[in-house]
Amino acid sequence: MAGTLAVVGEKWSLLVLREAFLGVRRFADLQRNLGAPKAVLTDRLATLVEQGILHRVPYQAEGERQRHEYRLTPKGIDLYPTLVALMQWGDRYLAEDGVAPLALEHRGCGAPVHLALVCEDGHALAGAREVRPRPAAVSSR
Amino acid sequence: MAGTLAVVGEKWSLLVLREAFLGVRRFADLQRNLGAPKAVLTDRLATLVEQGILHRVPYQAEGERQRHEYRLTPKGIDLYPTLVALMQWGDRYLAEDGVAPLALEHRGCGAPVHLALVCEDGHALAGAREVRPRPAAVSSR
DNA sequence: CTCCTGGGTTCGTAGAACGAACTGTGCTCC
DNA sequence: GGAGCACAGTTCGTTCTACGAACCCAGGAG
Numbered sequence: 017m018a019g020t021l022a023v024v025g026e027k028w029s030l031l032v033l034r035e036a037f038l039g040v041r042r043f044a045d046l047q048r049n050l051g052a053p054k055a056v057l058t059d060r061l062a063t064l065v066e067q068g069i070l071h072r073v074p075y076q077a078e079g080e081r082q083r084h085e086y087r088l089t090p091k092g093i094d095l096y097p098t099l100v101a102l103m104q105w106g107d108r109y110l111a112e113d114g115v116a117p118l119a120l121e122h123r124g125c126g127a128p129v130h131l132a133l134v135c136e137d138g139h140a141l142a143g144a145r146e147v148r149p150r151p152a153a154v155s156s157r
Numbered sequence: 158m159a160g161t162l163a164v165v166g167e168k169w170s171l172l173v174l175r176e177a178f179l180g181v182r183r184f185a186d187l188q189r190n191l192g193a194p195k196a197v198l199t200d201r202l203a204t205l206v207e208q209g210i211l212h213r214v215p216y217q218a219e220g221e222r223q224r225h226e227y228r229l230t231p232k233g234i235d236l237y238p239t240l241v242a243l244m245q246w247g248d249r250y251l252a253e254d255g256v257a258p259l260a261l262e263h264r265g266c267g268a269p270v271h272l273a274l275v276c277e278d279g280h281a282l283a284g285a286r287e288v289r290p291r292p293a294a295v296s297s298r
Numbered sequence: 299c300t301c302c303t304g305g306g307t308t309c310g311t312a313g314a315a316c317g318a319a320c321t322g323t324g325c326t327c328c
Numbered sequence: 329g330g331a332g333c334a335c336a337g338t339t340c341g342t343t344c345t346a347c348g349a350a351c352c353c354a355g356g357a358g
Contacts, residue, residue, distance in 0.1 A: 017175055017240065020247035027166070027346080034158055038290060043305050053347050058306065081355045083304065095246055096285035097272050099158065101239035106161035109232060115293050122276035123289045129282060131238050135263035135270045144237035148264045149179060152256050168315075184336055194316050199337060222324040224335070 023067050024095065028052045028060050033092065034099055036070065041085035061086060069095065100131050164208050165236065169193050169201050174233065175240055177211065182226035202227060210236065241272050 024030055028050060035046055047057055064070040069092035074084045100120065107116035120129040133141040141147065165171055169191060176187055188198055205211040210233035215225045241261065248257035261270040274282040282288065 017244045017247050018172060019251040020243045021171060023251070025166075025168070025171070030162060030166070031159060037285060044303080047305090053349095054306065055308085055348090056346060079356075080304090091250060093285050094249065096288075097274065098239065098242035098246060100274070101242045101272075102161045103158045105236055105239060106158050108235065110160040110164070117293055119291045119293055120288050121291055122278070122280060122282060123287050125276055125278050125280060127276040127278040127280075129274055129276045129288050131242075132273050132275045133238065133241070133270055134273050135266060135268040137263070137266050137268045139263060139266060139268075141263060141270060144178060144234050146264050147237075147261050147270050150260045150262055152258055152260055185334080188336090194318095195337065196317095196339085197315060200314095222335090 020098075024064075024069070024098075026060060026063075028056060029064060030099065030102070032057070032060055032064065033069070033088075033095055036086065036088050036092065037096065037099060041087060042083070043086075046086075064092075067091075097131060100129075104130060161239075165205075165210070165239075167201065167204075169197060170205060171240065171243070173198070173201055173205065174210070174229075174236055177227065177229050177233065178237065178240060182228060183224070184227075187227075205233075208232075238272060241270075245271060 024033065031050055031052075032046060035049055040046055040049060043057070043061070046052075046061075047054055050057070052060075061070065065072050065086070068089055070086045071089050072084050073087055074082055076082045103116075103118065103120075111117070121127060122129050133143075133147070135141065165174065172191055172193075173187060176190055181187055181190060184198070184202070187193075187202075188195055191198070193201075202211065206213050206227070209230055211227045212230050213225050214228055215223055217223045244257075244259065244261075252258070262268060263270050274284075274288070276282065
């Protein structure tokens with residue numbers, strides 16, 4: 017977990033990924049939506065690419081010169097639950113008007129989507145208190 | 158989501174919360190386990206308390222003077238899925254020996270626990286691609 | 299030829315994190 | 329009853345990072 021934070025825990029990384037999940041792929045759009053300094057954004061994108069979370073893809077729009085855009089790799093897509101978890105907590109505790117700014121719905125069935133803790137026997141867990149952490153192997157650290 | 162990151166996105170906050178979920182409550186233990194500078198830890202604990210995520214509880218161990226410890230509030234406990242999400246991703250992509258350093262099991266049934274995306278009609282979703290984001294109300298932001 | 303836009307890089311400054319040293323308080327042990 | 333110790337901080341000086349503004353370069357449009 018510390019490792020994950022080392023990879024995506026820097027100030028703008030997760031916000032960049034949120035934009036990526038919303039379909040924003042181009043540098044200028046990211047910069048405008050986030051309001052981050054360009055230098056920082058450049059750096060965050062570079063480390064995300066380096067970590068294999070984003071992929072730099074060249075493309076060419078009609079009547080424009082070649083540019084490149086940033087797309088999520090499968091490794092990046094697997095960060096989705098993390099983003100959803102942050103969103104849900106924010107919706108619950110920080111939504112001023114009681115309305116979440118972004119709703120997630122199941123494509124096709126239309127019902128709202130949320131994260132749940134489940135165990136492999138199929139039980140749904142109510143909360144953290146039903147979970148017991150168990151250290152795997154006794155190693156260093 | 159940006160709000161959530163503003164609250165718990167600073168460098169050590171989520172690590173402090175991980176320790177809290179593992180039962181570490183005392184300043185010195187946190188400081189030892191995390192290796193963070195004391196000044197930073199003091200600051201992070203103060204803001205977490207201020208945000209209502211931790212609670213500062215005085216206690217008195219036998220034969221010791223009064224001290225205080227930090228406990229999770231319900232608001233803090235609701236951050237559990239976020240922590241689990243980060244953990245799962247780290248286990249999948251960063252575990253060197255292929256073994257997760259910490260397993261979560263369902264108290265009572267013993268089966269491994271993980272996070273799942275579900276919709277309110279009870280369908281389990283395979284991944285981010287089955288989710289459609291829908292902006293709620295068009296406001297200022 | 300000049301302007302504009304996308305995607306950067308290069309500054310100087312302001313703020314944050316770091317480690318080490320210091321403070322204070324209530325133990326226990328000699 | 330004084331010395332030492334552990335816990336919980338605070339203070340201090342240095343280093344690292346973020347920030348905003350300015351600059352650069354390429355290609356297309358006017």
